[in-house]
Amino acid sequence: xxxxxxxxxxxxxxxxxxxxxxxxxxxxPARPKYYVLEMFPYPSGRIHMGHVRNYTMGDVVARxxxxxxxxxxxxxxWDAFGMPAExxxxxxxxxxxxxxxxNIADMRGQMKPLGLSIDWSxxxxxxxxxxxxxxxxxxxxxxxxxLVYRKNAVVNWDPVDxxxxxxxxxxxxxxxxxxxxxxxxxxxxWFFRISAYSGELLDALDGLKDWPEKVRLMQANWxxxxxxxxxxxxxxxxxxxxxxxxxxxxxxxTLMGASFAAISPDHPLAKHLERHDPAVASFVAECRRVGTxxxxxxxxxxxxxxxxxxxLHPFDNGWxxxxxxxxxxxxxxxxxxxxxxxxxxxRDFEFATKYSLPIPPVFVAxxxxxxxxxxxxxxxxxxxxxxxxxxxxxEVQTGAEAVDAAITFCEANGVGHGVTNYRLRDWGLSRQRYxxxxxxxxxxxxxxxxxxxxxxxxxxxxxxxxxxxPGNPLDRHSTWGRVPCPACGKPARRETDTMDTFVDxxxxxxxxxxxxxxxxxxxxxxxxxxxxxxxxxxVEHAILHLLYSRFFARAMHKTGHLPGKAIEPFNxxxxxxxxxxxxxxxxxxxxxxxxxxxxxxxxGRLQDGTVVEVIPSAKMSKSKKNVVDPMSIxxxxxxxxxxxxxxxxxxxxxxxxxxASGAEAAFKHLSRVWRMADEASRAEGPAMPDDAALARAxxxxxxxxxAGIEGFAFNKAVAALYAFSNAIQKSDAGPDARRDALKIxxxxxxxxxxxxxxxxxAMLGGQGMVSAARWPVADAGLLVEGDVTLPIQxxxxxxAEISVPKDMPKDEIEKLALxxxxxxxxxxxxxxxxxxxxxxxxINVVV
RNA sequence: GCCCGCGUGGUGGAAUGGUAGACACAGGGGACUUAAAAUCCCUCGGCCGCAGGGCCUUGCCGGUUCAAAUCCGGCCGCGGGCACCA
Numbered sequence: 001x002x003x004x005x006x007x008x009x010x011x012x013x014x015x016x017x018x019x020x021x022x023x024x025x026x027x028x029p030a031r032p033k034y035y036v037l038e039m040f041p042y043p044s045g046r047i048h049m050g051h052v053r054n055y056t057m058g059d060v061v062a063r064x065x066x067x068x069x070x071x072x073x074x075x076x077x078w079d080a081f082g083m084p085a086e087x088x089x090x091x092x093x094x095x096x097x098x099x100x101x102x103n104i105a106d107m108r109g110q111m112k113p114l115g116l117s118i119d120w121s122x123x124x125x126x127x128x129x130x131x132x133x134x135x136x137x138x139x140x141x142x143x144x145x146x147l148v149y150r151k152n153a154v155v156n157w158d159p160v161d162x163x164x165x166x167x168x169x170x171x172x173x174x175x176x177x178x179x180x181x182x183x184x185x186x187x188x189x190w191f192f193r194i195s196a197y198s199g200e201l202l203d204a205l206d207g208l209k210d211w212p213e214k215v216r217l218m219q220a221n222w223x224x225x226x227x228x229x230x231x232x233x234x235x236x237x238x239x240x241x242x243x244x245x246x247x248x249x250x251x252x253x254t255l256m257g258a259s260f261a262a263i264s265p266d267h268p269l270a271k272h273l274e275r276h277d278p279a280v281a282s283f284v285a286e287c288r289r290v291g292t293x294x295x296x297x298x299x300x301x302x303x304x305x306x307x308x309x310x311x312l313h314p315f316d317n318g319w320x321x322x323x324x325x326x327x328x329x330x331x332x333x334x335x336x337x338x339x340x341x342x343x344x345x346x347r348d349f350e351f352a353t354k355y356s357l358p359i360p361p362v363f364v365a366x367x368x369x370x371x372x373x374x375x376x377x378x379x380x381x382x383x384x385x386x387x388x389x390x391x392x393x394x395e396v397q398t399g400a401e402a403v404d405a406a407i408t409f410c411e412a413n414g415v416g417h418g419v420t421n422y423r424l425r426d427w428g429l430s431r432q433r434y435x436x437x438x439x440x441x442x443x444x445x446x447x448x449x450x451x452x453x454x455x456x457x458x459x460x461x462x463x464x465x466x467x468x469x470p471g472n473p474l475d476r477h478s479t480w481g482r483v484p485c486p487a488c489g490k491p492a493r494r495e496t497d498t499m500d501t502f503v504d505x506x507x508x509x510x511x512x513x514x515x516x517x518x519x520x521x522x523x524x525x526x527x528x529x530x531x532x533x534x535x536x537x538x539v540e541h542a543i544l545h546l547l548y549s550r551f552f553a554r555a556m557h558k559t560g561h562l563p564g565k566a567i568e569p570f571n572x573x574x575x576x577x578x579x580x581x582x583x584x585x586x587x588x589x590x591x592x593x594x595x596x597x598x599x600x601x602x603x604g605r606l607q608d609g610t611v612v613e614v615i616p617s618a619k620m621s622k623s624k625k626n627v628v629d630p631m632s633i634x635x636x637x638x639x640x641x642x643x644x645x646x647x648x649x650x651x652x653x654x655x656x657x658x659x660a661s662g663a664e665a666a667f668k669h670l671s672r673v674w675r676m677a678d679e680a681s682r683a684e685g686p687a688m689p690d691d692a693a694l695a696r697a698x699x700x701x702x703x704x705x706x707a708g709i710e711g712f713a714f715n716k717a718v719a720a721l722y723a724f725s726n727a728i729q730k731s732d733a734g735p736d737a738r739r740d741a742l743k744i745x746x747x748x749x750x751x752x753x754x755x756x757x758x759x760x761x762a763m764l765g766g767q768g769m770v771s772a773a774r775w776p777v778a779d780a781g782l783l784v785e786g787d788v789t790l791p792i793q794x795x796x797x798x799x800a801e802i803s804v805p806k807d808m809p810k811d812e813i814e815k816l817a818l819x820x821x822x823x824x825x826x827x828x829x830x831x832x833x834x835x836x837x838x839x840x841x842x843i844n845v846v847v
Numbered sequence: 848g849c850c851c852g853c854g855u856g857g858u859g860g861a862a863u864g865g866u867a868g869a870c871a872c873a874g875g876g877g878a879c880u881u882a883a884a885a886u887c888c889c890u891c892g893g894c895c896g897c898a899g900g901g902c903c904u905u906g907c908c909g910g911u912u913c914a915a916a917u918c919c920g921g922c923c924g925c926g927g928g929c930a931c932c933a
Contacts (some may be wrong), residue, residue, distance in 0.1 A: 217851060218928055226932075249933060262933090302931080328931040338933045346848080347931055378848095423932050542928080649859045649871060657859070662872060669871090672886090715860075719870035726870090791866040796914050798866050836913050842865045846913050 004674035006638025010755040013769075014115050022771055023117045025073040027528045034070035035529050036062045037509055037570075039537030039545075040077045043125070044084065045103035047110045049579035049620060049658060050538075052630045053646040057576055057714065058536050059116045060647065060751040064709045066117065067750070067775040073529050075512040076111070076118045078104050078125035081132075082501045086435045089467045096435040097463065100127055110631055114639045115754050117771070122515045126504035127435070131511065133458025134520040135503065136440040140451050141559040143441075147193050150449065153428055154266065157185035162471035163432040178470070184288045189430040190439060190497070194551045198223055198422035201550055210572035212653075215542040222543050224423030226250050229407050230335065231416025233261060233311035236320065239276070242269050245311055245323070248334030248421060252410055253402035256389035257341040257362035259352055261311045262304065262324045266331035273307060273325075280305065280325065287327040302351050303327045311339075314415045315391065326351065332425055342376065349376035362389045366396055427548065429500045432472045434465055436498030444485035444492035453486045459494070472496055505545055506552040509535075509569055510562060520561045527563040532570045539575035546573070574712055577655040579646065581626040583615035595625040598660065599632070617657045628658050637667040640753035644670060647714040647752050670756050673725055673749075677742050677760040683735035691737035697727040698744045699782035705748040706775070714752070721749050739764050747776050792817050793844040794826050802843075810837050817843045 017023065027033075038058040041051060055076075062074040085096035104125055124131050142148045156165040160178035164187070175182055194201075202223045205216045229252035232244040245261060263270050265287040273280040283305045304324040313319035321339070328347055329338060342352035343361040352359050361377065363385040364370055370388060379385055381399035393405035407418040430439070438459045440452035452459055462480040465473035474480060474496040485492035507520070513529040514522035531553075553569040556562040584596040586606070596612055605611055620627045633642045645666040650656035701724035708717025728741050743764050750757035750770050761770035784806060790813070792800040800822035804813055814835055817823060827847060834846040 214851065214928085221850065221929060224929090224932065228933080247933085251933080326931095328933095330932065333932045340933085345933070347933080421932080539927085651860080654860095659859095659872075662859085665872065668885095675886090716870085719861075722870050789866085793866085793914070796912095801866075834913060836865095838865060838914095842914080844865080844913050 002678075004671040004756075004759075006640060006670075006755060007635075009759050010113065010115060010638055010640070013755045013758045014112065016758075016769065017115075017117070017771060020769065020772070022769070023072075023074065023119050024121060025075070025119045025529075026071060027525065028071040029528075031069060031071040033073065033529060034062075034065040034534075035073040035513075035532045036065065036534045037075065037512070037532045037536070039535070039541065040079050040505070040508060041107065042082065042084075043078045043080050043100055043103040043107055045106050047107055047630055049628055049630055049642075049646065051111075052114065052642055053579050053652075053656065054536060054538075054576055055111070055114065055116050056643045056646055056752070057574070057652055058534075059114075059118075059643075059754075060709060060714060061534055061536075062117050063751040063754065063771065064706075064775065066771075067747070067773065069774070072117075073512070074116075074118055075122040075515075076116075076120065077123055077508060077512065077515075078107075078127075079501065079505050079508075080104065080125040080127040081436045081498075081504055083433065083435070086433060086467065095463070095465075097127070097461075100125070100435075113634055114630075114643070117754070122512055124511070124515050126437075126501075126508065129458045129460050130516075131508075132437040132504070133460075134511065134517075135437050135499070135507070136452070136457050136459055137454060138507065138520050138556065138559070138561065139440060139499070139503075140454065140457075141561070142192070142555050143451055145555075145559055147196070147555050147558070148190060148429075149193060150188055150190055152186050153189045153191070154184050154186050155189070155428075157183045157187070159183060160470060164430070187430075189428050191426040191428050192551065192555075194427045194548070195422065195424055197551055197554055198424045199225070199420070200554070201424075201547065202422075204550075204568065208568065208571075208573070211570075212539075212573065212575055215539070215546065215573060215575065218542045219547055222424065222547065226421050226423075227403070227407075228252065228334075228419060228421060229410055229416050230419040231314060231410060233314065233321075233339070234317075235323075236310040236312060238269070238309045238323075239272055242272065245269070245337055246335040247337045247339050248419060249339060251341065251344065251399070251403060252406035252416075253387075253390065253392070253399065254341040254344050254362045255313075255315065255339070255406070255410075256391055257343045257360050258313060258321055258339045259342055259348075259357045259359065260322050260324055260340040260355075262326040262329050262338050262340055262351070264329040264331040264336040265325055265327060267325075267329075267336045269307075269309075269337075270325045280307070283325060287325075302347065302354060304351060304355060306355075314410075322357075324351075324355070333423065334421055343373060344376055344378055346376040346378065349373075360389065363387045363402075427500075427502075427551075429503055430497040431500055432475075432496075433498050434461070434467075434473045436501060437504060438474075439495045439497050439499055441495045442483055442486055442492045443495065444488065444490060446490060447485055447487040447492075449495075450485055450487045450492070456486070474498070502544060502548050506548040507556060509549070510553075510556060521556070523563065526561075527565075530562060530565065531568060534572045534574065535570040536574045536576060538578075542575065546570070574652070576652050577650065578619045579658055580617035580655045581620050581628060581658045582617055583624045583626045584612040585615055586610060586612055595623070597625050598628055617655070619655075620658075633663060637663060638670075638755070640670055640756045641667040644718070644753050648718045649715055652712055652714050669722070669725070670753060672729075673745070674756060674759065676725065676728060676738075677746075677763045680735060680738045680742050681763045681765075683738065685735050687736060688732055688734040690732040691734055694728065694731045694733040694737050694741050695779075696782045697724060697731070698741045699778040700724075701727075702744060702748055702776050702778040703783065706778075709751060718752065721745070721752075744776055746770050747773055788840055790817075790841070790843050792820060792823055793842065794823065795846060796844065799823065799826050806840070810839065813837050813839075813843065817845065 036058050038054050062072050066072045080100050085100045088099045089096045158165050158175035158178055158180055160180040161175060165175055202220060202225055205220055208216060228248055228250035230248045232246050235243055235245050265284045270284060274284045304326040307323050307325060309323040310320040311323055340348040342348040342359040359373060361370055366384050366386050384396055384398050386396045392409035393402060411417050438461060440459045442450045442452060444450050462477055481494040481496060483492055483494050509532050510521050510526060514525035549569045553562060553567055557567055584601045586594050588594050600606060601612055630642055645663050646656060701720055704720035705717045708714060708720060724745055742760060743766055746757045746760040747770055754771055757770045786806060787803050788806050789801055789803050791798050800820050802816055802820055814837055830847045832845055832847055836844040
C-alpha cells in the first residue's frame with residue numbers, strides 16, 4: 001500500500017480486534033476494574049455527530065484504562081421504549097416493535113465502523129422481554145418494600161387522545177398532537193417513593209467529588225431543602241370535623257405580620273366545602289381549568305375566595321384572620337395551607353392588595369423607619385433588619401437568626417415544631433401508553449390491587465395491537481387484560497398502564513454487569529463491576545435521569561439487588577458539549593425561510609450560485625438542516641478522522657463546531673502521520689546526534705498526552721500529539737530513533753485513532769496489536785532538561801533572558817542576571833530595591 | 848425573581864499567580880509542477896520604526912502583589928438551570 005487508506009485498514013483492524021476478543025469484559029480479581037459508560041442511545045435509526053463525540057470520549061477513556069492494566073467494562077445498549085415508536089406506528093402504520101428493532105439494527109450497523117472498544121456481547125434493548133421482565137421483578141420487590149405506591153394525582157389529560165400528557169407536551173393549554181384543550185384530571189397513578197430519600201440524595205451530593213459542581217447544584221436546587229415551622233391554627237366557623245388548620249412557613253419570624261390564611265383548592269377543607277357550597281364549587285372548578293404546566297401557572301392571575309371561615313392567631317386568640325381558597329397554593333408542598341404575610345412575601349402582597357387585606361410590616365431595613373409599601377420587603381436572610389413586630393430575640397438581627405429564634409420560641413410555647421421540607425415530589429411512573437414496560441399488577445374485584453407472581457414474569461406486551469384509534473391499545477385489547485387474580489384465582493383485569501421510560505434507564509447500568517442473569521443483577525458481577533467509574537453524557541440529563549438513577553441504586557440496594565458499595569451509581573460524571581454547525585438559509589417567494597444542507601453549500605453559495613445567509617453555529621437539527629451525517633464522513637475520510645476531529649480543539653465539556661475544512665485538516669494530519677511511518681519503516685542509516693532530543697520529545701509527549709486523557713482534556717492531548725508529530729517531522733534524528741518515536745506515537749494516539757495506530761504500529765514492527773500493548777511510561781530522566789531558560793523581568797516587564805544549568809544556586813543566578821547586558825542597559829545605574837528569583841521559572845528585578 | 852457559569856487574535860482554543868496567544872482552522876507569501884491537486888517552507892494580535900527595538904493588548908473600572916487572563920470588589924455583556932415551593 002502506498003497511501004493512507006482507512007476504507008481498507010479500518011474494517012481490517014476491527015475484524016482483528018473482534019477475533020482476538022480484545023474488548024470482552026472479564027471479571028479478573030487480580031486486576032483493578034474500570035467501568036466506563038456513555039449514556040445509551042435512543043434508537044432513532046441514525047447516529048449523529050453527538051453520538052460520535054460521546055462514544056469516542058468513552059472509548060478514549062476505556063482504551064487508555066485497558067492499556068494501563070485495568071479490567072475494563074465498556075458496554076452498549078438501547079433505550080428502546082418510548083413514544084416515537086408509537087407515533088411512527090400511528091403515522092405510517094407498522095408495529096412499534098418492528099420499527100424499534102429495525103432502527104437498532106441500523107444504528108448498530110453505523111456504530112460498529114467507529115471502531116469502539118465495546119463489549120457487544122452485553123448488548124440489550126430495554127424493550128427486550130428479558131430486560132423489562134427483570135424490571136418488573138424489581139418493581140414487585142420495591143412494591144413489597146413500600147418504595148412504590150398508588151395515589152390520586154392531578155395530571156394533564158388530553159380528552160381526544162385519551163392519555164396523560166407530560167407538561168412539555170402541553171402547548172398553550174392544548175395537547176400537542178390533538179390540539180384539544182387539556183384538562184386537569186385526578187387519576188390514580190403509581191408513584192416511586194423517591195421523596196423518602198430526599199435528605200439522603202441531597203446530603204450524598206457532597207460525596208460526589210468527581211461530578212460537575214453545576215450538576216450537583218442543579219440537583220440540590222431540585223431537591224430543595226427548607227427549614228421552617230409547622231403549626232396549627234384553631235379554626236372558627238369551620239364545618240364539623242375541621243377544628244385545626246396545619247400550615248408550614250419558612251419565615252415564622254413574620255408571624256406577627258399575618259393578615260390571612262390560604263388553602264389550596266385541593267386541600268381537604270376546600271374539597272369538603274366544594275361538596276356543600278356551589279359558590280366554592282364553581283371557584284374551585286375555575287382554578288382547575290388552568291393547566292398544570294409551568295407556562296399556565298406563570299400567566300395565571302392570583303385568585304382567591306373568602307370562605308367565611310376564620311382562624312385564630314396562635315399568639316392572640318382575639319385576633320382573627322380570614323381563610324381564603326387561593327389558586328397559587330400547592331397541595332403537595334408543605335401542608336397545602338399557609339398564613340399570608342403580605343409585607344414580606346411578594347405573592348401575598350399582590351393577593352392582599354387585590355383583596356384589600358392589611359399589610360402590617362414585621363421588620364424594616366436596619367436604620368430606617370416604617371413607611372408606606374409599594375411591594376413586599378424581602379431581604380436576604382443573611383441581611384440584618386430591625387424588627388418592629390418581632391416576638392423572639394433581638395430587635396436587630398438577620399432573618400436567619402430570627403427564624404431560628406422563632407422556631408425555638410414557638411416550640412417552647414407549644415406552637416408547632418421545626419420541620420424540614422423538600423420540594424422533591426414522588427415520581428409518577430404511570431403512562432397510558434403501549435410501548436413501555438407493563439406494570440405487573442392485577443386488579444381484582446375481591447382482592448383489590450394484587451402484584452403479579454414472580455413466576456409469571458415477564459408480563460409481555462401483546463404483539464397484536466392496533467393504533468388506528470386514540471388511547472392506549474392495551475385498554476381495548478380483547479384478551480390480554482383478562483387474567484386470573486394471582487391471589488384468589490378469580491377472573492381479574494391486568495393493569496394497562498406502562499412505566500415511564502425513565503424507569504428503563506434508571507438501572508440499565510447495573511444490568512450491564514450481568515445482562516443475561518435470571519435475576520435483575522448477579523451478586524458477584526455487580527459486586528465486582530459496580531459502581532460505574534466514569535459516566536459520560538449530555539447535561540440535559542443533569543436532573544431527571546441522574547437523580548432517578550441515584551434513587552434506583554438505593555432502592556436496589558434496599559431490595560437486595562445491589563451490594564452495599566453501590567449506593568451511588570456513578571462515581572464520576574462528565575457532561576460533554578454538543579456538536580454544532582453553521583446554518584445556511586435562503587428565503588422563498590413567500591418570505592419563508594428555506595434551509596440548506598452543508599453538503600449543498602460551497603463557499604457560501606448553492607449550486608446555482610445563490611448566496612446563502614450564514615447563521616452562526618447551533619446544535620445540529622434536522623429542521624435547520626445543519627447536520628453532518630457521520631456515515632458520510634466515515635465514507636469520505638474514515639472513522640479515525642471523525643474521532644480525531646471531535647476530540648480536537650474544543651474542551652470536551654464545551655460545544656465543538658463541525659467544519660468541512662476542519663475535517664479535511666484532520667484527515668490530512670492523519671495521512672501525514674501514516675506517511676511518516678511509511679517512510680520510517682523503509683529508512684536506513686546511522687544514529688544521529690539529534691536522537692537524544694527526539695527521545696526527550698517522546699517523553700514529553702507521553703507525559704502531556706497522558707495528562708490530557710486523565711484530566712478529560714482531550715483537546716490538549718490532541719494538541720500534544722500535533723506538537724509531537726511536528727517534532728518528529730522536523731527532527732534530524734536517525735531512522736531507529738524515528739521509528740522508536742513513531743511507535744510511542746502509535747501507542748499514545750491509539751485511544752483517539754485506534755485504526756491508524758494499529759497500522760503505524762504494524763508498519764514499524766510493533767509486537768502484537770497496539771490495542772493490547774501496555775501504556776508507555778515516560779523516562780523521568782529525559783524529562784528534565786540540563787539547561788533552563790529564565791526570563792528576566794524589570795519591574796514586571798520581560799526585558800531579557802538567560803540560560804542557566806537547571807540546578808544552579810540562587811545566588812549565582814542573581815549574579816548572572818544582574819550582569820546581563822540588557823539588564824544593565826535597562827537599569828541605567830538605578831539601584832536594585834529587590835531581586836526575586838523563582839527557581840526554574842522567572843527572575844524579577846525591582847528598582 | 849432566585850441559583851450557576853462564561854467573556855483571551857479573524858476563528859476554536861492554550862496558559863489557573865511567574866515569558867499571554869501552545870496546538871489547530873482560516874488568511875497572506877513562496878518552492879515543486881506545463882498546469883492543477885497533493886506535499887513542503889515562511890508569515891500571521893494591534894500600533895510605531897529602514898532596522899536594532901519600543902509601546903499597547905485577555906469585556907470595562909478599581910484593588911491586592913515584586914509579578915494578575917488567573918485572586919478580591921464593582922459594573923457591562925452573553926449563556927444555562929429553576930421558578931406561585933410559603
